[in-house]
Amino acid sequence: MNRVKLKVIIFCLLFIFAGFLNMNTAKAASANIEISADKNPVTVGDTVYVYINISSDTMFGDVEAYLIYDADILEYKSGVSFITGGSGFLRISDINISEEDDNRKYVLEFKALKVGRCEIDFTGSVMVYEFESGMPMSISSNSYELEVKPAQTASDNAYLASIKISPGELNPPFDKNIYKYSTNVGHDTNKLIVSALPEDENATIRISGNESLNEGDNKVTVTVTAEAGNKKEYEIQVTKESAPEDEINIEPITPDEKHGKFELVRIDNEIFAVYGGKYKLVEPGENVKIPEGYTKTRTIISGISIEVYAPKQLDSDFLLIYAENELGEAKFYRYDKVERTLQRYVDEQVTVQMPENDFVEDNSTLEKYRSNLNKAAIIIAILSTLCVLLMILSVRLYTKARRSKDKKRK
Known part of the structure; x- marks a missing residue:
């Protein structure tokens, strides 16, 4: 007996230990996600296919993830129907899967827009669910850098043909081989009008620092980018006279759509938004309330990865950026991904409807x-x-x- x-x-003990082994096996379920491309580097104007390959030693079902890239360098053209978004932010929502897989591949079509290096990476949590249990799996993934080179026939001419300013005059007179100039303006001048023409018609020009001039010294930069991607910078040192005391009237700097193209620049390890002035990107303090309906994430603008606040309604064209203006006032600004503009954010304007699933x-x-x-x-x-x-x-x-x-x- x-x-x-x-x-x-003894049989009961063996049964219990077998249960522990099964639980540990289930806990160890994992998947690996690899981002790659059909070719790297590519040239401006090329179509490039980016592959997202998911592999696992366990059968999996639903997949949810968010992918970011530099929209200045790459343009998303097409993919499967459950990949939505654009302008540097894509949502992958491959859900309600009826068949299990241990390997799955997504193909995304992009077009190379301009010379540069574009990082393609996931932001936030990547969710891959085990098919039988529905439990999230442990995920490992890589970040992929795609290089875009100029076309072989691209010109490397980044010289200016002329610069004209109003008001004031350049000192010394313009010469394409001279890169530093100076001028003086009156206390009532808030904007220096700069007209610059490149020698090569395929080169592009970006002007920064010419609006919202402060008293004293201001630096205006004219950046010429050749078709081949190389750059030259022409600087204008603008000295603005001090206003008489009875005429001083400081108003907050508020960006609007008349200020030109929005850009990000990195200066002394700090990131600034250039749009009718410089706006330093800062982290919201503990007492700052994040607007309802927005969640913290990352995106890439002008080749720089920054923290932004995206609406949970993913088809929106707007993001929120927390920045400090030139008067030291920190607040939220609304960035338009399509128009590339920046405006002061007003909380009551946002109404977010939560999408299903x-x-x-x-x-x-x-x-x-x-x-x-x-x-x-x-x-x-x-x-x-x-x-x-x-x-x-x-x-x-x-x-x-x-x-x-x-x-x-x-």
Whole structure:
């Protein structure tokens, strides 16, 4: 009889240990995501296909992720229907999968717009769910850098043919081989009008620092980018006279659509938004309330990766940027991804409708996952206690059996 009991106990212990092994195996389920391209480098104007390959040793189903890239360098053209977005931010929502896979591949078509290096990466959590249990898997992924080179026939001429300013005059007179100039303006001049023409018609020109002039020294920069991607900078040192005391009237600097193209620049390890002045990007303090309906993420603008606040309605063309203007006032600004403009953000203008199967679904999945973890912890505790009791019982039965044999021998 004692032998039968001992066999039953040993069987129970083996069953419990097998359960632990299965739980550890389930916990170790993971997937690897690799980003690659059909060719690298590419030239301006080329079509390039970016591949996202998901592989796992466990069958998986739904996949949700967010992909960022530099919209100045690459333009998203097409992909499968469940990949949506653009302007540097794509959403992958491959959900409600009826068939399991251990390998899956997505193909995204891009067009190379201009010379540069474009980083393609995931932002936020990448969610790959195990097919049978529906539990999130452990994910490893890479960041991919795509280089865009100029066409072989591209010109490297980055010289200016002329610069004209109003008001004032350049000192010395313009010469394409002279890169530093100066001028003086009156206290009532807030903007220096700069007209610059490149020698090569395919070169592009960007002018910064010529608006919202401050008293004293100001630096206006004319950047010429050749078709081949090389650059030259012409600087104008603008000295603005001080206003008489009875005429001083400081008004907040507010960007609007008349200021030209929005750009990001990095100066002394700090990032500035250039749009009718410089706006230093800063981190919101603990007392700053994030507008309702927006979530923190990252995007790439002008080749620089920054933190932004995106509406949960992913088809929106707007992002929020927290920045400090030239008067030291920190606030939210609304960036238009399509028009490349910046405006002061007004909270009451935003009405966000939560789309179905979006972040609410993510939260419910996370809560379900936590609930399952809590249940698993309770089961493990009960099974561990039962295991200890069975081991104690086994020892006692074994001892009792030995004593019984010893008595029979005597």
